[in-house]
Amino acid sequence: MVISLEALPLIAVIAGLYGLRYLGEERRLLPWFLLSLTVFSIFLSLATRPYSELLGPWCDVLRPEHMTAFGLATLMAGIGPFLPYQQHAAGRLAALVLIPLASLPAAFVLLGQCATNPMAALDPVLLEWWHGYITEGLPFWKQPVSVAVMLIWVIIPIGAGYWLAARGGAFAEGAGVRWLMLFVLAVSTWAYSLYLMRAGVFAQMLAVPFAAVLLALLVPQARAIGEMLPRVAATLGCFVLATPMFVTALAKPLDPLLPTATMARGAxxxxxxxxxxxxxxSGLPAGMVFITMDDAPQLLGITDHTVIAASYHRNQTPMIDVIKAFTSAPDDARAIIDAYDPDYVVACFSASDFALYRTADPGNFANILASDGPPVWLTPVAGFTDGALRIYRVR
Structure with missing residues (x-):
């Protein structure tokens, strides 16, 4: 969660599961979980982030306001076991209700717009031309077909594994509640991954135990089939059910045939x-390079050149300037580029972000560079006048 605030809903699910355990008379887990959440969110945030970021305008980072809400939840959870009537389910439910009553209003009041929109501090230019095309942050219906199928398929090993084990009594004695909690967390994470693609990593990791159960129960049955072809087919079918790898590979040829809006615009x-x-x-004298953002990290990593901006949105103004330069008319682009006094302007004709910028206007700077007729204020560098990589010196 300190690395990516998008994990916060999963933390809420885990807290909810411990709340259900509290309702079922297991009163120790929830207070200790919330206490560890509060303490370590503070410790890890202070250990890994500068104070300026924690106190700045950014909404996509764990903020002091979040920690305050965690602290209030911890306080209420700690008081709960000492309230009257905790021996009754109704009393425990009343104690649980105090937790959101104290923490949620504080979170919404203190966080303001950050409570509902983690990207509230992002400039509209970046929302339109950058953030909206980062597929790992988009829902499944905006993904290529092969990725969407992968995200959806994960529910099969989770559901089938749990159902087979529960039906066959495969869970160890006393472990049923723990498996049920894991199942609810896995299904919740899967549902979240349909809205946020990169949460699919968590969903697939949580699916592993259920896939293992599925294989442990079904593969021996498949291998017991007498005839070879049905035995091979059934064995392969077990592995197809247990992982999305095969179905996403089969769907891969459909991606260019059924492009999403983001794919179509970029192409x-x-x-x-x-x-x-x-x-x-590397053969050119080291200097400042004006280049699109997707290729900037690679250029930094393998050469001695520096760049204006890469895809790191704490550096919004240079990112916006790069986008505006490539999507604007050449004269407007020159005014933006001159402000940074770069040594080189670089265009990679095979870069997806360069292709995206070309869609803004037929006569914009990106299209002029792609037309083999650069503006007069750019001088082509020898050895980079043809092919996909074009380099220019700024006059």
């Missing part, structure tokens, strides 16, 4: 298929 302008070899820039 609207013809681009080169040749990979840009940025290591060739």
């Amino acid at each position: 609207a302008a013809p681009i080169a298929s040749e990979i840009c070899e940025f290591e060739k820039l």
